[in-house]
Amino acid sequence: MLIRSRRGWELPDSAATPEDVFLSRRSLLKAAVAAPAIAAAGSIPGGPAFGQTEVAADDPTAGLYPVPRNERFTLDRAITDPAESTTYTNFYEFGSQKNIWRAAQKLKLRPWTVTFDGMVEQEQTVDIDALLKRMPLEERLYRHRCVEAWSMAVPWSGFPMKALVDFARPLGSAKYVVMRTFQDPGMASGQRQFWYPWPYVEGLTLAEATNELAFMVTGMYGKPVPKQNGAPLRLAVPWKYGFKSIKSIVSFTFTDQRPVSFWEQIQAAEYGFWANVNPEVPHPRWSQARERVLGTGEMVPTRLYNGYGEYVADLYKDLEGERLYV
Ligand SMILES: Nc1nc2c(c(=O)[nH]1)N[C@H]1C(S)=C(S)[C@@H](COP(=O)(O)O)O[C@H]1N2
Numbered sequence: 001m002l003i004r005s006r007r008g009w010e011l012p013d014s015a016a017t018p019e020d021v022f023l024s025r026r027s028l029l030k031a032a033v034a035a036p037a038i039a040a041a042g043s044i045p046g047g048p049a050f051g052q053t054e055v056a057a058d059d060p061t062a063g064l065y066p067v068p069r070n071e072r073f074t075l076d077r078a079i080t081d082p083a084e085s086t087t088y089t090n091f092y093e094f095g096s097q098k099n100i101w102r103a104a105q106k107l108k109l110r111p112w113t114v115t116f117d118g119m120v121e122q123e124q125t126v127d128i129d130a131l132l133k134r135m136p137l138e139e140r141l142y143r144h145r146c147v148e149a150w151s152m153a154v155p156w157s158g159f160p161m162k163a164l165v166d167f168a169r170p171l172g173s174a175k176y177v178v179m180r181t182f183q184d185p186g187m188a189s190g191q192r193q194f195w196y197p198w199p200y201v202e203g204l205t206l207a208e209a210t211n212e213l214a215f216m217v218t219g220m221y222g223k224p225v226p227k228q229n230g231a232p233l234r235l236a237v238p239w240k241y242g243f244k245s246i247k248s249i250v251s252f253t254f255t256d257q258r259p260v261s262f263w264e265q266i267q268a269a270e271y272g273f274w275a276n277v278n279p280e281v282p283h284p285r286w287s288q289a290r291e292r293v294l295g296t297g298e299m300v301p302t303r304l305y306n307g308y309g310e311y312v313a314d315l316y317k318d319l320e321g322e323r324l325y326v
Pocket residue numbers: 001085088089090091092093145146147181200228229230241242243244245246247248
């Protein structure tokens with residue numbers, strides 16, 4: 001999100017956005033070498049296959065996929081090449097660059113438990129595999145719009161977040177669900193960068209979390225979701241900027257207090273609680289009017305709620321006074 005700086009939020013407004021960096025790298029590549037040759041080679045010398053979607057050795061869930069597609073969710077564009085979406089990732093636990101997918105292979109997938117606590121009928125910690133057995137797995141084609149103005153379109157596998165909320169049995173007084181990523185600085189070198197407020201935290205209102213669109217991701221492209229994309233359990237809330245879609249979740253806490261999320265702690269003026277996609281509300285340092293579609297070199301107009309207004313606009317009709325689009 002903010003790169004090449006230990007203290008990104010202290011950067012002047014003129015600092016390069018990751019997008020600038022990526023675009024200039026791209027043009028450098030194109031100018032210096034024959035880009036098609038790189039694409040055709042299909043691998044990085046000494047590394048695993050470029051765009052790896054092969055299943056990690058410690059992931060026992062391969063047999064669960066593929067799962068039936070829910071045809072209700074359709075795309076207005078091609079599915080993004082997995083070589084792009086699995087190698088150009090944001091996962092600050094493993095570094096602040098986009099190419100951390102190899103570092104992310106250090107993520108240890110088992111044992112993995114998920115805790116449900118706070119305002120619930122009964123606190124519980126469940127094994128991820130036991131949880132997966134109880135959830136109705138399906139595939140959905142979703143668009144994803146990062147606040148940095150790039151986007152992708154991905155077949156996620158997983159289950160509606162509502163099923164998870166039902167499983168957790170929150171009390172009637174709970175208003176928010178707070179999600180946390182693992183914390184293990186020995187495994188994830190980015191977490192040794194002490195100036196970040198680890199662990200990564202995100203939150204939704206319960207109305208958002210139980211909206212039909214809110215989806216818990218466990219797979220991608222008909223296979224277990226790769227480590228770098230947030231295995232074994234991540235969120236997908238496609239009407240919001242990508243930073244809301246927290247990866248590698250270990251806990252869900254139900255509360256009546258609005259949480260302050262990871263990026264909001266770092267820079268509240270730029271990354272708020274609601275973070276709904278809106279092309280007409282610029283980020284303080286760049287426009288949100290258009291987005292670069294990963295893998296195509298194309299710039300396309302961004303849509304209000306990332307095109308998902310029919311599902312979610314009603315959630316916000318009584319919240320006009322809030323900063324809904326930052
Ligand atoms: N724990 C954690 N979750 C995270 C992030 C992160 O750095 N750490 N980055 C977020 C951002 S900014 C985006 S755009 C998406 C990126 O998901 P992808 O890498 O699968 O495209 O993950 C989000 N979830």
